[in-house]
Amino acid sequence: MNKxxxxxxxxxxxxxxxxxxxxxxxxxxxxxxxxxxxSLLLDQxxxxxREECLEPFYIGKYEVTFAQFDEFTRATGxxxxxxxxxxxxxxxxxxxxxxxxxxFAEWLSQKTGExxxxxxxxxxxxxxxxxxxxxxxxHWGPEALENHAxxxxxxxxxxxxxxxxxxxxxxxxxxxxDMHGNVWEWTADCGIASSPNEAGDSECRVGTVRGGSWDVPxxxxxxxxxxxxxxxxxTRDTGFRLVREQ
Numbered sequence: 001m002n003k004x005x006x007x008x009x010x011x012x013x014x015x016x017x018x019x020x021x022x023x024x025x026x027x028x029x030x031x032x033x034x035x036x037x038x039s040l041l042l043d044q045x046x047x048x049x050r051e052e053c054l055e056p057f058y059i060g061k062y063e064v065t066f067a068q069f070d071e072f073t074r075a076t077g078x079x080x081x082x083x084x085x086x087x088x089x090x091x092x093x094x095x096x097x098x099x100x101x102x103x104f105a106e107w108l109s110q111k112t113g114e115x116x117x118x119x120x121x122x123x124x125x126x127x128x129x130x131x132x133x134x135x136x137x138x139h140w141g142p143e144a145l146e147n148h149a150x151x152x153x154x155x156x157x158x159x160x161x162x163x164x165x166x167x168x169x170x171x172x173x174x175x176x177x178d179m180h181g182n183v184w185e186w187t188a189d190c191g192i193a194s195s196p197n198e199a200g201d202s203e204c205r206v207g208t209v210r211g212g213s214w215d216v217p218x219x220x221x222x223x224x225x226x227x228x229x230x231x232x233x234x235t236r237d238t239g240f241r242l243v244r245e246q
Contacts, residue, residue, distance in 0.1 A: 009224045023071055024112055027244050028175050030127050037125045039224040041109040045191050052122045059119060059127050061239035062166035062177050063092035063185065064104065072104050084236055090165040091181045092239040098207045098231035101186045101240040108242070115245040121189040121226070123243060124210045128173035128179035130224040137222035138180055139172035144218035149181035151212055151221050163214050163237070180221040184209040184229070184241035191228035205231055213237035 034053040059158030066081070066088035073080045081095040096104075098118075105116040119127065132139050140148055150164045158164045167177045191206035206228050212221030215237045220227070229238060 017209045023068055024108065024114070025060040025064060025068065026062065027242075028061050029056060030054075030123075031040065031128065031194050032056045035126055035129070035179055037122055037129075037224075041097075047125075047224055052126070054123060054126055056059075056208055056246065057123060058120075058244040058246065059123070059176065060243075061171075061175060063239050065166055065181060066091050066093045069093040069096070072107050075208060076103075076107060078103075081234070082236070084162070086162040091163050092166055092178070094183055094239050095234045096164060096186075096239060097234040098186050098229075100234065104240075105242055106212065116242045117245065118186055118188040118240060119243045121187045121208050121210070123202055124185065124187050125223055127174060127176055128172070128211065130174040130176065130179075132173075132223070137224065139223070141168075144162075144221075149178070149218075150214045151181040152215060152217050154181060154218055154221070158214055160215060163239075174241055179211055181212050181216075182214060183237050184213045184227065184235070185211045186238065186240040207231040209238060 032055050034051060036049060037052050038047040038049040040049050066083060067090065070080060070088065073079070081093055081100070083091065086148065094172050101118055105118060109116045113168065128139065130139050136142050138144060138148070144154060148154065149169055150156045150158045152160040156164065163182050166182070169177060171177045172179055187208045187210055189208045190204035209227050209229050219225070229235065
């Protein structure tokens with residue numbers, strides 16, 4: 001085959017890719033298991049020790065990036081999220097509310113024919129633990145180690161200043177990156193501060209976020225640590241990753 005023909009074949013191969021091939025997050029399968037989640041420590045934001053049995057699910061290898069979310073805002077006419085002047089592309093999207101994350105998942109589901117959603121709180125912690133030994137707070141061990149994540153005192157080049165490009169640190173045993181630090185990640189669950197509305201129904205105004213961020217101390221990026229945020233109030237260090245149903 002001559003060079004011209006070789007180039008022609010390659011061009012056809014690229015054009016044959018599905019339009020959403022680069023838009024969909026790369027997903028990894030997490031196996032079914034009955035696992036212990038939570039902590040006996042009282043400072044872990046109301047995350048009591050318990051057993052959860054979970055079915056297998058696919059979860060994003062990385063946090064959703066600006067590049068992926070920007071496709072959504074361009075297609076729907078929503079305002080782009082604020083990148084704080086630090087860049088977009090492979091950085092995790094920030095400045096997203098819970099509603100923004102759910103809207104992206106619904107739009108991506110419609111566009112691809114798959115079913116995407118936010119992980120439950122239990123799914124998120126199980127994926128973050130990735131079979132970590134008893135007594136571990138991080139997937140690599142019981143103590144924070146230098147340059148293993150991005151937080152305020154994690155010893156990385158981004159500490160306390162900005163998010164890092166997704167995948168900048170080693171993956172856990174499930175192959176997932178940035179489950180510790182970088183940006184807080186929305187889960188599907190209500191926070192404990194949510195209260196019944198006038199009709200007596202649960203009004204979920206407060207959501208649960210996990211994983212910590214570039215702007216919190218290492219203690220808050222432990223996989224047992226829970227935090228709560230107003231669902232409709234985006235913050236400069238909150239993003240998300242998705243689950244895809246089988």
